[in-house]
Structures are given as structure tokens and as C-alpha cells.
Amino acid sequence: MYVDLGNVLGTTPGVSKEALERLDGRVADAHERIEQGRADSEHGYAALNLPETTDPDEIRNAVSRFEDPEAVLTVGIGGSALGAATISEALDSDVDAYYLDNVDPEWVSGLLDDLPLDDTVVNVVSRSGTTAETLANFLVVREAMDSAGVDWTERTFVTTGEEGNLRDLADKHDLPALPVPDGVPGRFSALSTVGLAVAAIQGHDLDALLAGAADEADRLSGSLFESPAYAYGATTYALDRRGASINAMMPYAESLEYFAEWFAQLWAESLGKDGVGQTPARALGATDQHSQLQLYRAGPRDKLVTLVRPREKQDTQIPETDLDGLSYLGGSSLGDLLDAEFEATEASLAAADCPNIRVEIDRVDERGLGELLYGMEAACVLYGELDTVSTFTQPAVEWGKKAARGLLGGGDFEEADAVSDKVRLEVE
Amino acid sequence: MYVDLGNVLGTTPGVSKEALERLDGRVADAHERIEQGRADSEHGYAALNLPETTDPDEIRNAVSRFEDPEAVLTVGIGGSALGAATISEALDSDVDAYYLDNVDPEWVSGLLDDLPLDDTVVNVVSRSGTTAETLANFLVVREAMDSAGVDWTERTFVTTGEEGNLRDLADKHDLPALPVPDGVPGRFSALSTVGLAVAAIQGHDLDALLAGAADEADRLSGSLFESPAYAYGATTYALDRRGASINAMMPYAESLEYFAEWFAQLWAESLGKDGVGQTPARALGATDQHSQLQLYRAGPRDKLVTLVRPREKQDTQIPETDLDGLSYLGGSSLGDLLDAEFEATEASLAAADCPNIRVEIDRVDERGLGELLYGMEAACVLYGELDTVSTFTQPAVEWGKKAARGLLGGGDFEEADAVSDKVRLEVE
Known part of the structure; x- marks a missing residue:
């Protein structure tokens, strides 16, 4: 996984290189805590051992x-x-x-x-x-x-x-x-039996998935400037503290559309507690340039956009055309067009002063996915440490589970009673 | 379309009945402006005439x-x-x-x-x-x-x-x-040739789609308490002004998953300008209870959740079971379970002081969809009037289009030059 933080320096909100350097001391402390948790196979931290333990x-x-x-x-x-x-x-x-x-x-x-x-x-x-x-x-x-x-x-x-x-x-x-596996919350279980059994049936290369993850694990270190995962986790945290309360996850690959869903769960359920937590918004490039980009560029200064792409892909040539004003497309490929849109969107966000982070993998294959999934999990764990939240729990969902169970006759729960007390103000 | 505002009264952020009553005078003015725009077939406002003009x-x-x-x-x-x-x-x-x-x-x-x-x-x-x-x-x-x-x-x-x-x-x-059609921006064109040609080929009932929309148009009036569409538009605006800068659109029907995408474009591109605009977040019930609900309930107080459901649906019985602790499911249906989850989530959000609005249609059929699409479009236009933004334009996306075209050799654009000037801070 490659992370480029250039477009968060001096944007609004933004974070300076100096501020990241100051934060790096806390990253070192957090890394030590994380490594201890991994060594002890503590609840949650054990997820970062999956490349070895699966x-x-x-x-x-x-x-x-x-x-x-x-x-x-x-x-x-x-x-x-x-x-x-x-x-x-x-x-x-x-x-x-x-x-x-x-x-x-x-x-x-x-x-x-x-x-x-x-x-x-x-x-x-x-x-x-x-x-x-x-x-x-x-x-x-x-x-x-x-x-x-x-x-x-x-x-x-x-x-x-x-x-x-x-x-x-x-x-x-x-x-x-x-x-x-013990100690691995559901949202951190992609690289375990939970995420890999289907991959095995589909004939995917589990060893390459785990090797990609292990590579990313090897890059964890006491400095955000040396670990792509920590670079992402520390910077998103710093940006949230400076007002980027929304993180739009925008892969430029249809094959990664579901990755944005997965990321949204990882981020929301891990970091959303105690009144804090960055809200993930799922997007897709280039499509959502025609849907969300207007808001990202011209709306409130509360957003960070994460642009993700594979560096290599199978390509398709665009046929030559004599259609008026479109001859420039002929000779290019769909991949060229997608890359141009990626870089144009990135620059257009920067020009509008909107912070954005570029995340790349070599290819959308087993190895690249292993890096990306592990990298984002480690980023999330680091963010949770920096924000001192209980990254691996999700206590706020229990209330609704009890209420639903009560409504279906599965026991007496006071939460179910609250449902029938609903205040109404109906407009029909 | 039915709208229930009960769960925004007294939440955090929230809006009181009295505040909505005060806002209602501005709704009347906005309604007058909208009706004038419709009468003159002005750009954008013409979209609200589609039930008649298509x-x-x-x-x-x-x-x-x-x-x-x-x-x-x-x-x-x-x-x-x-x-x-x-x-x-x-x-x-x-x-x-x-x-x-x-x-x-x-x-x-x-x-x-x-x-x-x-x-x-x-x-x-x-x-x-x-x-x-x-x-x-x-x-x-x-x-x-x-x-x-x-x-x-x-x-x-x-x-x-x-x-x-x-x-x-x-x-x-x-x-x-x-x-x-003239005067109809793309994101408002679902009920025109643009949205309905595929429906015609698929054998759907275009007349019922337009009739549903016409019904909703008939309910537009000078008071938010008399028009479901305006109730939704005015309340989401009032909540945004009070801190609900994110609107999570969460239908409880797989068939409406795409509706949330459509809504996200409508809301983002229409209202995201001049530094204002509520950010739409796409969600899906009941699935995202296991992904986003933790954040909605326990994260920052910057969210409104919109819960959408059809009142009637085809149902499937859950077989009886002797599995330990699950006998309560037998005898219920999947529809009962989904409804219990809907109401439990709604109540759990209210219990956590998070504002939420219930939007219902009778069924996910042509008529219901016509109501829902038209209702949300009218809500968006009203919101735009109340927030005095240029609802029907999207100027911020032009920069990136020029940059991409320049990158592909489609002309000289200074925006393309900015792309190669990108600042880099790479972590690998």
C-alpha cells in the first residue's frame, strides 16, 4: 500500500508537516501499545496477528x-x-x-x-x-x-x-x-476463517492474501513516515481533530466498490463512540464525480476525500471517432480516461482547498487486497489509540437488538416498551 | 408519501414544533416562489412539472x-x-x-x-x-x-x-x-424521458409512476404541516442549521438501495455550494445496523437518520425451530423481523437523542416510487429555497472536467497544468 499525504498540507482543514512530526511521538507510543497488545493476543489487537495465525x-x-x-x-x-x-x-x-x-x-x-x-x-x-x-x-x-x-x-x-x-x-x-478466531471482532475478521472460506471455495490464493497482509504488517513501525498504514491512520485522525469530520472513501475501481462498504463498517463501528469518530461516506470514482464532487469541492469544509486506485489494470482501447469534438478520446484507453479523471479530481479537490489522500496498491489481486485490508485495519487501530476510544467494542448497538427481540416476543425488555411510546408528528 | 417528524422534537440536534411553526412562514414564501417558477417553466423548477409534461x-x-x-x-x-x-x-x-x-x-x-x-x-x-x-x-x-x-x-x-x-x-x-426535456437538470430527470425509457422497455407502468408523482405534486402547499415533501425539506434544513450536517438515508428494503444513491446525488449536487449543504450518507436497513448504527448512536451529534420503508410487502414465514434461544423467531416472518428492526432502530436512535425522520410509502411499486422520487425532489427544491442556494447548478465540477480533458490532449487548459504541480508526501 502506498500513501501520499501531499494534498493535506495547507488545505482547509489541513495539517502541516510540522504538526505531523509533532504527532509522530504519539504514534511511537501508540505503536508500542499495539505491539504489546499483539504480543499478548489481547482482544482486538489479536486481529493484527491474523497474517501469521490464520x-x-x-x-x-x-x-x-x-x-x-x-x-x-x-x-x-x-x-x-x-x-x-x-x-x-x-x-x-x-x-x-x-x-x-x-x-x-x-x-x-x-x-x-x-x-x-x-x-x-x-x-x-x-x-x-x-x-x-x-x-x-x-x-x-x-x-x-x-x-x-x-x-x-x-x-x-x-x-x-x-x-x-x-x-x-x-x-x-x-x-x-x-x-x-478468539479476540477478533467481526469487522477485523476479513483475513481469518470468516473472510477467507468463500475465497477458498472461489479458488483464490489465500497464501497471497495473507502474504500481502504480512508485508503491510512488516511495515508497521514507530513512525507514521515509515508505515503507510500509520500514515493513513494518523493523518485521518489529525484531520478529524481539525474539522474533517467526514471521510469520503472513493476507490477508482468498480472491483473495490465493496471495499468502501467494508471500510465504512471498520471506521464507523470502531471509532464512533464517546461523541467522537469520523463519519465514513462511501463513494465511487469516476461515477460520483457526477454526484458528490460538487458538494466535496463547494460544500462545508468538513471533509477529507480518500482516493484509492490500483497502479496497474487490464485496459480497453477507445476506438477512433470522427464525432465532433471527441477525436481526443480516440487513441486513448478507458484506463487513460479513468486515470485522468482520478488525477483531475485529486487536483480539483486540492484547488478547492479540500484535503485528500491518495492510497494505491499495485493491482487488485490477492496480494494487493491483503495489503489494503490489513493496512486499513492497522490505520483504524492506530486512530483509535490516538483518540483514546475503545476501538474493538460496539456497545451502542445492543439497545436496538433488545428492543427488536422484545417486539418479536423473545423476552421482556424495557427497550421494547419505548418503541410503543414513540412521539408522532405525521404529515400525509 | 408519509412523513413522521415526531423523532426530531427535542433530540440533539433537534427542532421544536414551535420552531417549525415559525419556519412555516418562510415555507409559504418559498412555495410561492416555486409555484411561480413552475408556472414560468423556469430552469430547474420545470422539473416539478414533469408529472404533467412527460x-x-x-x-x-x-x-x-x-x-x-x-x-x-x-x-x-x-x-x-x-x-x-x-x-x-x-x-x-x-x-x-x-x-x-x-x-x-x-x-x-x-x-x-x-x-x-x-x-x-x-x-x-x-x-x-x-x-x-x-x-x-x-x-x-x-x-x-x-x-x-x-x-x-x-x-x-x-x-x-x-x-x-x-x-x-x-x-x-x-x-x-x-x-x-428543457429546464430539467439531470438529477431531477427521473420522471422524464431520461428515467422512463428503460422502465418502458422493462414493461413498467409509466402512467402509474407519473400518477404517483402527480399525487405528491398535488399535496404541495404553503405549509410544511400539509405537504409531506415540504415537511421533509423544511425539517432537514432546520436540522442542518442546528448541527445535523449529515443526513443518513437508510431505506429498509433492498429494492430501494439504489434510491439512496439517487437521493445522495440529488441532495449533494443541489445543496452543496457556497460552503453549505447537508452531506448525504447512503445506508441500508437492517444491514447497516451492524455497520453504521454504533456511530449514529454514539458518535458526534452531527447526524440525522432518515428511515424509509414500504408499509406493505410480500412476506416470507420463518420456519419453527428448536434451536436454543431462537424459538421466538418461529411463527414470525422475515417481514415481522424487518419491521421490528426498523422500529427498534428508530426508537434506539431517539433514545440516544439522535434525530430521525420516518418516511413511508404504501408499497414499492410504480405509484409508490413516483411519490417518493417526486417528494424528495420537491423537498430538495424547498430546502434550496430556504438556504438561498442555486439549487439547479453544479459549477464546482467544471474544473475537473477541464483538467481531465487537458490531460488527454483535448485542448489547452490551465487546470491540467495544476495536476503535474501536485505536492507529494509519500509513505511506502
């Missing part, structure tokens, strides 16, 4: 009984789906990957109608084995397979904790069961 | 030569694609709709490889006929059809202005050509 053979063996299926369907939500989806959306495969990460009934039944259930592998992911959305969807999927005359026990595996419903189910029906 | 027969006739194709491919970007995509993603059809709205070469060639080019209709959309991304992609598509032995002139239509490249091309090859 065993790709264990994953490949667990799914080896599913030979060359037409599709793989992951039933999971949040961190149980986003890491795997980021990898499968980024890389080509003959095995199609689908994700049941919502409980919209029309969408669920539409997807099940379209899937070749007799040639689909089902991957149920929930650490606790009790996530309501995931288990409800699994029950629906299982029934659909039964109805289609498909033996679901032959086509299902689970990724779950040491105990619980899904573990019991696996034992009872002799399903392959991958463990969710 | 002729569905003209659209149906233009595409009538394409009988029951397998797919329709729209080549367009920004407002030339998002309206049509919002409708086609929301409604089921046997005709698949695709959108080439980016110039990523790997993605473009991948999509063209997968498309049945001999049974695909191509819809090229650009008002000026010179949009670089759209024309470059069209040249690539045309060549791909030639290479596949498909006569592109038999399968292509254009949606464009009265003059320009695409109009000339249509004249030369006798292609159907739909006019982009």
Missing part, C-alpha cells in the same frame, strides 16, 4: 468436500459478510458468491428462487450462533433446500464460536465447522 | 421497435443513469437492466463479455452529446457489437438534447431519439 490449510481442508460448486451463499450480517464480500467482489471467479446479509423478505425469496440450490454451498456465519437476522435467514434457506429436495447437510458449513447453536448443529449433522 | 406515449412509441429484449444497457453517468437505475432496481422485470456509468476498463469489458449483445438494447444518454465517459463507453460498446456481428443501428436509441453529436448520430442512422 492457517490457510485449515480453511481449504474444511471446504474441500465442496468441489467446484456453481455458487456459494454466505448467510451472515455485518462483519460476518463484509470481509468475504469485499474479496469476492474484487476478484474474478467461476464460482458465484452471494450474501444473505439482510432480512428483506422479497429480496430473500427472490434470491433463493434464482439460486441453483442443488449446486450451491451454504456458509452460515455467526460467532454467537444467535444473530437473529442470520439464524432467521438460515432457517428459510434450509427449508428452501428441503423443499427443492436438496440435502442441506451435504451442502452447508458453519463458521462460528466454540459453543452455541451453530456448533451444536454442526456436531449433530457432521457439517464442516470453521472456528471464528 | 408524455408516456412518446416514450413507449420511441422504444416500441425493441420488442421484448433480453437486456437493456444504458450508457450514461450521474443523472443520466441514476433515475432509471433507481426505478429498474426497485421493480421486477423479465428484461434485465444494466448501466455503464463508469469507465473502469476491467469492469466495462467484463460486462460486455457477459451481455447477450444480439438481444440487448442500448440506450445512450447525454444531454450535450459530449460527456467524455459516456461517449467513450458508447464507442467501446459500438465496436463490441460490430465485432460480434450485431448491427448496432438496429439496437440503439439515444436520449439527448436538440443538437449535438448524439442527435446527429441518430439522424444519420435513423435511430429513435428521445429529447431531454
Whole structure:
């Protein structure tokens, strides 16, 4: 991963080289704390050890009984789906990957109608084995397979904790069961069994994914000027403190559209607490130049834009044309056009005084993805240290879970009572 | 469209009923200005007349030569694609709709490889006929059809202005050509030829779409308490002024995921200028409860969440289960679960003092979509009036267009020179 901070120096908000140098002492302290956490396999910090602790053979063996299926369907939500989806959306495969990460009934039944259930592998992911959305969807999927005359026990595996419903189910029906690693929150689990089982089924190179991540881990150091991941984490933190409360993540590659979703969870759930936290906004280049750029350049001075691109890609030539005023396109390629738009947008943000950071990888391949995912995780952990928040927890989501459970008759919860007390001011 | 403002009263930030009543005088003035603009068919305001001025027969006739194709491919970007995509993603059809709205070469060639080019209709959309991304992609598509032995002139239509490249091309090859209506910026064109031609090919009911929009237009009035669209526009404006600089648009329906994209363009490009403008953040319920909710509840007090749902939907029963602790799910449906999550999230935001607005339509069908799209457009126009911005322009995107064109050798532009002057601070 390559990070270029040039366009945050002197923008509004912005941060000076001198300020980054002053911050670097705190980066050294934070790095020491992080390294200690990694050495002790502390909760959360253990995620940064995944390049070493994940065993790709264990994953490949667990799914080896599913030979060359037409599709793989992951039933999971949040961190149980986003890491795997980021990898499968980024890389080509003959095995199609689908994700049941919502409980919209029309969408669920539409997807099940379209899937070749007799040639689909089902991957149920929930650490606790009790996530309501995931288990409800699994029950629906299982029934659909039964109805289609498909033996679901032959086509299902689970990724779950040491105990619980899904573990019991696996034992009872002799399903392959991958463990969710200890100490790794869902949003940091892309490089574990949670994110890599689908990649294995799709035939991707797990070793290269982990090697890319290990390379990025090797670059962690006590100075933000020596580690791309820390350069990104420290600078985004410094910019937030100076008013860039929004971080627009804007990859210039369709294959990285899901990466922006993954990043949004990582950033929001890890850093959004105690009244602080930078808000991630998902964008996509070049498309969103025609949607969000007006706001980024001319709106409030509360934004940082992160521009991500691969340095190399397969290209497509634009045919020559005699269309009026468009001859300049002929002889160029779509890749040239996309690169020109990337650099033009970057410069146009700088010209409008809007801070922006360039993040690059060599290619959108296993190695590049490993670097990018690990790099952003380490950046997030550093940011959390600098902002003294509890990076690895998400206490604010519990309230709604209890309320929903109460509403469905799953127990007495005072939160459910609050729902019926809703204040109304209706306009129809 | 139904709007419930109850959960913005007394939150932080929040707005009181009394403040809304005080604002209502300005809503009346703004309504008068808007009605005058509509009566004069002024630039931008003319968009709010589309339910009357769009002729569905003209659209149906233009595409009538394409009988029951397998797919329709729209080549367009920004407002030339998002309206049509919002409708086609929301409604089921046997005709698949695709959108080439980016110039990523790997993605473009991948999509063209997968498309049945001999049974695909191509819809090229650009008002000026010179949009670089759209024309470059069209040249690539045309060549791909030639290479596949498909006569592109038999399968292509254009949606464009009265003059320009695409109009000339249509004249030369006798292609159907739909006019982009005068005075309607791209992001307000969903209910015109630009948004409805694909819907016609997909067999959707254009009359119902326009009737839904007309219903919403009929509800515009001099008081925010009488018009759902103005209730939404006035309240989001008042909340922004009180610190809710981010508006998270969170539909609880997979079919409305694209609607959030469309809304993000409408809001960002219309209102983001002069240093003001609320930043739209795209979200999706229930999925993003496991991604963004932690931040919304516990992060900075700078957010409003808009929760959107259809009141009715096709449902799917959750099978009974003896899985430990999950028996409460059996007997419920996925729709019950989704509704419980919606209401739980709404209440959990209120309990955390985070303002939220409920927006509902009866169903995700043509009529409901017409209401929703028109309602949000009118809300945006009202917001723009209240904030005294130039709602219908997007001047800040020109800089980057010139720079990109200069980089590709399409003329001398000083903006292109700025690109090579980039300041660098690289960490590798």
C-alpha cells in the first residue's frame, strides 16, 4: 500500500508537516501499545496477528468436500459478510458468491428462487450462533433446500464460536465447522476463517492474501513516515481533530466498490463512540464525480476525500471517432480516461482547498487486497489509540437488538416498551 | 408519501414544533416562489412539472421497435443513469437492466463479455452529446457489437438534447431519439424521458409512476404541516442549521438501495455550494445496523437518520425451530423481523437523542416510487429555497472536467497544468 499525504498540507482543514512530526511521538507510543497488545493476543489487537495465525490449510481442508460448486451463499450480517464480500467482489471467479446479509423478505425469496440450490454451498456465519437476522435467514434457506429436495447437510458449513447453536448443529449433522478466531471482532475478521472460506471455495490464493497482509504488517513501525498504514491512520485522525469530520472513501475501481462498504463498517463501528469518530461516506470514482464532487469541492469544509486506485489494470482501447469534438478520446484507453479523471479530481479537490489522500496498491489481486485490508485495519487501530476510544467494542448497538427481540416476543425488555411510546408528528 | 417528524422534537440536534411553526412562514414564501417558477417553466423548477409534461406515449412509441429484449444497457453517468437505475432496481422485470456509468476498463469489458449483445438494447444518454465517459463507453460498446456481428443501428436509441453529436448520430442512422426535456437538470430527470425509457422497455407502468408523482405534486402547499415533501425539506434544513450536517438515508428494503444513491446525488449536487449543504450518507436497513448504527448512536451529534420503508410487502414465514434461544423467531416472518428492526432502530436512535425522520410509502411499486422520487425532489427544491442556494447548478465540477480533458490532449487548459504541480508526501 502506498500513501501520499501531499494534498493535506495547507488545505482547509489541513495539517502541516510540522504538526505531523509533532504527532509522530504519539504514534511511537501508540505503536508500542499495539505491539504489546499483539504480543499478548489481547482482544482486538489479536486481529493484527491474523497474517501469521490464520492457517490457510485449515480453511481449504474444511471446504474441500465442496468441489467446484456453481455458487456459494454466505448467510451472515455485518462483519460476518463484509470481509468475504469485499474479496469476492474484487476478484474474478467461476464460482458465484452471494450474501444473505439482510432480512428483506422479497429480496430473500427472490434470491433463493434464482439460486441453483442443488449446486450451491451454504456458509452460515455467526460467532454467537444467535444473530437473529442470520439464524432467521438460515432457517428459510434450509427449508428452501428441503423443499427443492436438496440435502442441506451435504451442502452447508458453519463458521462460528466454540459453543452455541451453530456448533451444536454442526456436531449433530457432521457439517464442516470453521472456528471464528478468539479476540477478533467481526469487522477485523476479513483475513481469518470468516473472510477467507468463500475465497477458498472461489479458488483464490489465500497464501497471497495473507502474504500481502504480512508485508503491510512488516511495515508497521514507530513512525507514521515509515508505515503507510500509520500514515493513513494518523493523518485521518489529525484531520478529524481539525474539522474533517467526514471521510469520503472513493476507490477508482468498480472491483473495490465493496471495499468502501467494508471500510465504512471498520471506521464507523470502531471509532464512533464517546461523541467522537469520523463519519465514513462511501463513494465511487469516476461515477460520483457526477454526484458528490460538487458538494466535496463547494460544500462545508468538513471533509477529507480518500482516493484509492490500483497502479496497474487490464485496459480497453477507445476506438477512433470522427464525432465532433471527441477525436481526443480516440487513441486513448478507458484506463487513460479513468486515470485522468482520478488525477483531475485529486487536483480539483486540492484547488478547492479540500484535503485528500491518495492510497494505491499495485493491482487488485490477492496480494494487493491483503495489503489494503490489513493496512486499513492497522490505520483504524492506530486512530483509535490516538483518540483514546475503545476501538474493538460496539456497545451502542445492543439497545436496538433488545428492543427488536422484545417486539418479536423473545423476552421482556424495557427497550421494547419505548418503541410503543414513540412521539408522532405525521404529515400525509 | 408519509412523513413522521415526531423523532426530531427535542433530540440533539433537534427542532421544536414551535420552531417549525415559525419556519412555516418562510415555507409559504418559498412555495410561492416555486409555484411561480413552475408556472414560468423556469430552469430547474420545470422539473416539478414533469408529472404533467412527460408524455408516456412518446416514450413507449420511441422504444416500441425493441420488442421484448433480453437486456437493456444504458450508457450514461450521474443523472443520466441514476433515475432509471433507481426505478429498474426497485421493480421486477423479465428484461434485465444494466448501466455503464463508469469507465473502469476491467469492469466495462467484463460486462460486455457477459451481455447477450444480439438481444440487448442500448440506450445512450447525454444531454450535450459530449460527456467524455459516456461517449467513450458508447464507442467501446459500438465496436463490441460490430465485432460480434450485431448491427448496432438496429439496437440503439439515444436520449439527448436538440443538437449535438448524439442527435446527429441518430439522424444519420435513423435511430429513435428521445429529447431531454428543457429546464430539467439531470438529477431531477427521473420522471422524464431520461428515467422512463428503460422502465418502458422493462414493461413498467409509466402512467402509474407519473400518477404517483402527480399525487405528491398535488399535496404541495404553503405549509410544511400539509405537504409531506415540504415537511421533509423544511425539517432537514432546520436540522442542518442546528448541527445535523449529515443526513443518513437508510431505506429498509433492498429494492430501494439504489434510491439512496439517487437521493445522495440529488441532495449533494443541489445543496452543496457556497460552503453549505447537508452531506448525504447512503445506508441500508437492517444491514447497516451492524455497520453504521454504533456511530449514529454514539458518535458526534452531527447526524440525522432518515428511515424509509414500504408499509406493505410480500412476506416470507420463518420456519419453527428448536434451536436454543431462537424459538421466538418461529411463527414470525422475515417481514415481522424487518419491521421490528426498523422500529427498534428508530426508537434506539431517539433514545440516544439522535434525530430521525420516518418516511413511508404504501408499497414499492410504480405509484409508490413516483411519490417518493417526486417528494424528495420537491423537498430538495424547498430546502434550496430556504438556504438561498442555486439549487439547479453544479459549477464546482467544471474544473475537473477541464483538467481531465487537458490531460488527454483535448485542448489547452490551465487546470491540467495544476495536476503535474501536485505536492507529494509519500509513505511506502
